[in-house]
Amino acid sequence: xxxxxxxxxxxxxxxxxxxALVSGDRVLAQAQEDMAKGQAERLMPLLEEVLAxxxxxxxxLAALGVGxxxxxxxxxxxxxxxxxxxxxxxxxxxxxxxxxxxxxHGLPRPLSVVEDAKRGMVYVQHFGPDSAPALSALEDVxxxxxxxxxxxxxxxxxxxxxxxxxxxxIARIAALRLGTPQPxxxxxxxxxxxxxxxxxxxxxxxx
Amino acid sequence: MPHPTxxxxxxxxxxxxxxxxxxAVLRGTGGGAVILSNIVLGxxxxxxxxxxxxxxxxxxxxxxxxxxxxxxxxxxxDVTLEQIDAIAVTAGPGLIGGVMAGVMLAKGLAxxxxxxxxxxxxxxxxxxxxxxxxxxxxxxxMLLVSGGHCQFLQVVGPEDFTRLGGTIDDAPGEAFDKxxxxxxxxxxxxxxxxxxxxxxxxxxxxLPRPLLDRPGCxxxxxxxxxxxxxxxxxLVADQGGLHAQDRADICASFQAAMADVLAEKTRxxxxxTQAPVLAxxxxxxxxxxxxxxxxxxxxxxxxxxxxxxxxxxxxxxAMIAWAGLERLRMGxxxxxxxxxxxxxxxxxxxxxxLGSGKKGAKA
Numbered sequence: 001x002x003x004x005x006x007x008x009x010x011x012x013x014x015x016x017x018x019x020a021l022v023s024g025d026r027v028l029a030q031a032q033e034d035m036a037k038g039q040a041e042r043l044m045p046l047l048e049e050v051l052a053x054x055x056x057x058x059x060x061l062a063a064l065g066v067g068x069x070x071x072x073x074x075x076x077x078x079x080x081x082x083x084x085x086x087x088x089x090x091x092x093x094x095x096x097x098x099x100x101x102x103x104x105h106g107l108p109r110p111l112s113v114v115e116d117a118k119r120g121m122v123y124v125q126h127f128g129p130d131s132a133p134a135l136s137a138l139e140d141v142x143x144x145x146x147x148x149x150x151x152x153x154x155x156x157x158x159x160x161x162x163x164x165x166x167x168x169x170i171a172r173i174a175a176l177r178l179g180t181p182q183p184x185x186x187x188x189x190x191x192x193x194x195x196x197x198x199x200x201x202x203x204x205x206x207x
Numbered sequence: 208m209p210h211p212t213x214x215x216x217x218x219x220x221x222x223x224x225x226x227x228x229x230x231a232v233l234r235g236t237g238g239g240a241v242i243l244s245n246i247v248l249g250x251x252x253x254x255x256x257x258x259x260x261x262x263x264x265x266x267x268x269x270x271x272x273x274x275x276x277x278x279x280x281x282x283x284x285d286v287t288l289e290q291i292d293a294i295a296v297t298a299g300p301g302l303i304g305g306v307m308a309g310v311m312l313a314k315g316l317a318x319x320x321x322x323x324x325x326x327x328x329x330x331x332x333x334x335x336x337x338x339x340x341x342x343x344x345x346x347x348x349m350l351l352v353s354g355g356h357c358q359f360l361q362v363v364g365p366e367d368f369t370r371l372g373g374t375i376d377d378a379p380g381e382a383f384d385k386x387x388x389x390x391x392x393x394x395x396x397x398x399x400x401x402x403x404x405x406x407x408x409x410x411x412x413x414l415p416r417p418l419l420d421r422p423g424c425x426x427x428x429x430x431x432x433x434x435x436x437x438x439x440x441x442l443v444a445d446q447g448g449l450h451a452q453d454r455a456d457i458c459a460s461f462q463a464a465m466a467d468v469l470a471e472k473t474r475x476x477x478x479x480t481q482a483p484v485l486a487x488x489x490x491x492x493x494x495x496x497x498x499x500x501x502x503x504x505x506x507x508x509x510x511x512x513x514x515x516x517x518x519x520x521x522x523x524x525a526m527i528a529w530a531g532l533e534r535l536r537m538g539x540x541x542x543x544x545x546x547x548x549x550x551x552x553x554x555x556x557x558x559x560x561l562g563s564g565k566k567g568a569k570a
Contacts, residue, residue: 040307040310040311040546040547041544041545041546042544043311043314044314044315044318044543044544045543045544047318048318048543058318058319073263073266073267073304074266074303074304074307077266077267077270077304077307077308077311078307078311079311080270080271081270081273081307081308081309081311081312081315082311082312082314082315083315084273084274084312084315085274085311085312085313085314085315085316085317085318085319086315086316086318086319087274087315088274088277088278088288088315088316088319089288089315089316089317089318089319089320090319184271184274186270186271187267187270187271189267193261193263193264193267194263195257195261195263195264196257197256197257197258198256198257198258198259198388200258200388200389201391202388202389202390202391202392203389203390203391203439203442203443203448203449203454204443204447204448204449205391205448205449205450205451205454206446206447206448206449206450
């Protein structure tokens, strides 16, 4: 895969629509708009704007990088579904990149990425040495020397500033993974759906 | 790409508004269309433990199955994506997580290929199916019973529907599911309650026929469900449990009440519209007792009874591709700002029956 492969990265895993078009080390165009809702309507027009700004067309892309969370369930699905449709239509791979990998991009190790998971919980992954992504109670988190992410403040820590905007990191990581087999992008939820099994066992049946 | 007035559009349809992930390919011909493929990936087993469809579980499955369904539909139709002329997708009403996944996948496909995309009302998909399967002309009367919906529609055109009435609370499908749950029969309730009812005596228990004494075509099934709950609890309190025959008799009595209500309201809708055709969609068409009652009413009114094959009566994407084709032929198109809508009444002028809060009518 050429070093300057054109990759479009995007993310709607939180209250934003973010996109970046990269080619190797160069960021050709990028945009991030904060919004609490409306990402499903805004995402595709935003991607087309970023492409146009970078002087590229859909057919020029070598790959797509898509944020898979963890984060807002619906938001993650908006981007993942769009990425799967684009991938199928363009015949190029869509590569899922977690918020952890994106935030850790270009930061020193050992590093903990901590994301606010609400309800007294955080999503955590440690890098150098690496751990698996996990959902954890706030009080159970033991962080590494460096820390970043939206949940850092919950632990009373000052987060490291990101090395690059989220969508740029997603696009760059996707570019690095190009050429190796990649699964279809799938949301990284880390939290089970809220659903309780039916509690009515039904009547006792008599013989 | 064919000219808009050309008949031979090849349309890819997508459906993900409830618990079926579906994709289909359809080709227009002579004012009608042939179905080239019709793929439905169900999720029944994912929801079985919860006694009903869990929206978040459904949305998760749709997001990771839709593209697989599309690939399967293209392969089964022996058509490449390049040979598709337009993409039609359910844009509502329904469980918003799933609808959104479908709309975003369609947008991705449309942006990547430059093909036109059109958002379809799921209910219009059901309501227009008799034109796909039987070439029925406008107008006709539709009894649409799908998932949480139950309404009578006078179908006047591809975008022209008049609602005559519908349920003001539960839909029949929900009532069947809840009765099955109350009686420990498992899910989905429709076929299980029907099978039990076959062994039972429909006259043993007298259950209410809600709203039967009121004029008009509105229906209510919530009270019927509650009556079944009370009946069950009374029997359990008296006997310490239910005998198999009790359960069969309750099912038969419940189904008879449902049939009486649907038949009488359908009779009124036919009288009011003088429609030449009564078409039904949804699980109601699969229930032999309900179907027989409706056939009888249609015959008495001199109307032709029409129930599309079950595969096209329950949720599917061929009906979405077809409804999309009907709108495409009228010149309709949607752009990349197409919204997924949890609520989207077919008849925009009728007063809301369900969910009439500040967000507007559900359907």
